[in-house]
Amino acid sequence: MGVLVDYFTADSEQSAQLVLSDGPGAANLPYADCKGWLDGLDTLAAELSGRDLSEFGDSEVVADDGESTSVDRAAPETVAALADTDDARLREYAEEELLDEFELARVTALRDLAREAVRLNQGMYRWTCV
Template identity: 75%
Template sequence: MGVLVDYFTADSDESARRALSSGPAYAKLPYVDCKGWIDELSDLAAELSGRDTSEFGDSEVVVDDSEVSGVDRVMPETVAVLAATEDARLREYAEDELLDDHEIERITALRDLAREAVRLNHGMYRWLCV
């Protein structure tokens, strides 16, 4: 059994809670499907920025059903670093990590989702489901 992971944006923790039972797509929230690919955005932000992961802090639980799914808020510093990542840095990272086209598209989509969250002053969240 695997863990399903989506990252999404919402205008508040209350709005983000709507994603708990069925995910952000069902709740009609902007999201990036990261199932089976990436779990912690702070790790990606650290790799892209050359900073240590410990500088970003852990995500905070917004809601958890204690059985199957949960929603965590991504720390604002992580979102800010992702949003500030330029295309050239994404290309460099993709080359260094030997990423395929699908992975590059996903990283770019995560960066763009972070930019939209910053632009709208929304939070960025992670939905997990076992």
């Protein structure tokens, strides 16, 4: 059994809740496919920004089917820190963490998704399905 994880943006929690059963791709929302990646977005933002993890707020559950699928909203501080990461820092992080091209592409996609969320004043969410 695997874990499916997608991060996505939505204009409201109500819109985010609509992805619960089938994920953000089925709802035609912008998303980054992070299947199998279990690190939290706040951990990534802390590592990229050099800030302490305690500086970031907690994610908040906005939908849960009570069995295997949930949607969480990332804290605005997390999204803002991720959005502020420049390309040079992403390359440096990839070298530090020995990321391969696929992993760097995923981190870049998450950063770009965070930038879009900030630009549009939207929330960034995580859809998880076990």
